[in-house]
Amino acid sequence: MSEDDRMRSWPTGRLLSMAARHVENAWADALAELGLTHAGLVVLDLLGAGPVGQSELAARARVQAQTMSRTIDRLQRENLVRRETDPADARRQLVSRTEAGERAWVSARGLEAELFPSIAEPERLREELLGIIRSSRPPRD
Amino acid sequence: MSEDDRMRSWPTGRLLSMAARHVENAWADALAELGLTHAGLVVLDLLGAGPVGQSELAARARVQAQTMSRTIDRLQRENLVRRETDPADARRQLVSRTEAGERAWVSARGLEAELFPSIAEPERLREELLGIIRSSRPPRD
DNA sequence: AAAGATTGACCTATCAATCTTG
DNA sequence: CAAGATTGATAGGTCAATCTTT
Numbered sequence: 001m002s003e004d005d006r007m008r009s010w011p012t013g014r015l016l017s018m019a020a021r022h023v024e025n026a027w028a029d030a031l032a033e034l035g036l037t038h039a040g041l042v043v044l045d046l047l048g049a050g051p052v053g054q055s056e057l058a059a060r061a062r063v064q065a066q067t068m069s070r071t072i073d074r075l076q077r078e079n080l081v082r083r084e085t086d087p088a089d090a091r092r093q094l095v096s097r098t099e100a101g102e103r104a105w106v107s108a109r110g111l112e113a114e115l116f117p118s119i120a121e122p123e124r125l126r127e128e129l130l131g132i133i134r135s136s137r138p139p140r141d
Numbered sequence: 142m143s144e145d146d147r148m149r150s151w152p153t154g155r156l157l158s159m160a161a162r163h164v165e166n167a168w169a170d171a172l173a174e175l176g177l178t179h180a181g182l183v184v185l186d187l188l189g190a191g192p193v194g195q196s197e198l199a200a201r202a203r204v205q206a207q208t209m210s211r212t213i214d215r216l217q218r219e220n221l222v223r224r225e226t227d228p229a230d231a232r233r234q235l236v237s238r239t240e241a242g243e244r245a246w247v248s249a250r251g252l253e254a255e256l257f258p259s260i261a262e263p264e265r266l267r268e269e270l271l272g273i274i275r276s277s278r279p280p281r282d
Numbered sequence: 283a284a285a286g287a288t289t290g291a292c293c294t295a296t297c298a299a300t301c302t303t304g
Numbered sequence: 305c306a307a308g309a310t311t312g313a314t315a316g317g318t319c320a321a322t323c324t325t326t
Contacts, residue, residue: 038158
């Protein structure tokens with residue numbers, strides 16, 4: 001029995017997790033060359049023009065405030081974003097891209113779309129996920 | 142602009158990650174009541190009848206040997222699996238379910254399939270992922 | 283040397299608790 | 305007290321280095 005056949009009987013949610021992990025791994029190398037991670041790129045994307053509060057960022061990325069706080073810690077450490085206390089409400093932290101963050105973001109634009117395995121036809125989700133898994137390289141070790 | 146519309150422009154890979162995260166979170170509570178996590182359940186599933194070597198488990202779960210080692214650490218700590226050195230090759234660790242692991246596995250069977258948001262029609266992957274995200278509860282905080 | 287497994291350092295995420303400000 | 309943000313503990317992944325056995 002092939003690996004593919006074995007996976008065909010797996011629950012769909014498990015295939016979804018596996019496919020997502022493989023796609024994230026595929027991005028990782030390319031993004032690392034820009035000093036970015038996938039979580040960091042999401043934030044740079046969400047920041048857009050003006051400064052945005054952390055709660056807002058967390059809600060848009062659909063992660064918890066705690067997660068967003070640490071993601072921003074790392075971006076700030078890499079000098080890609082800056083935090084400023086909202087003058088109107090000292091509880092809020094306003095986040096914005098630095099110039100380096102701007103450059104990294106521009107370089108990363110389009111990368112995700114290019115890297116994602118293309119799926120031409122509208123097939124069943126399971127088959128699509130299996131296709132993604134199948135076309136991803138296995139873990140390195 | 143609604144949250145949904147905002148996400149509609151996101152790269153497909155990002156939607157995939159987000160959908161996978163939401164589905165994993167949805168499992169987590171139900172599995173926790175059985176003393177399990179999704180990674181642990183995958184291992185219990187893969188173990189089947191006889192003992193299986195860790196490399197084999199890692200390959201089938203498509204994770205690295207390091208990851209599998211730690212997942213098994215946790216299962217072993219919870220007394221759900223046991224490690225035994227292969228008499229024929231002292232480098233190999235053979236893993237098998239304990240009786241408690243057997244019970245947990247039986248209780249968890251079918252849970253994943255039930256929890257997964259059902260997708261009736263073969264639509265485009267993007268729309269399917271958006272549907273999964275849309276139907277998932279946002280992070281708790 | 284190569285294979286199997288483990289440990290250390292790190293990233294992304296969770297839950298829970300805490301601190302500060304309104 | 306409620307909101308916004310942070311910190312601690314833990315799970316699940318990665319890469320890199322190491323240890324043991326073949």
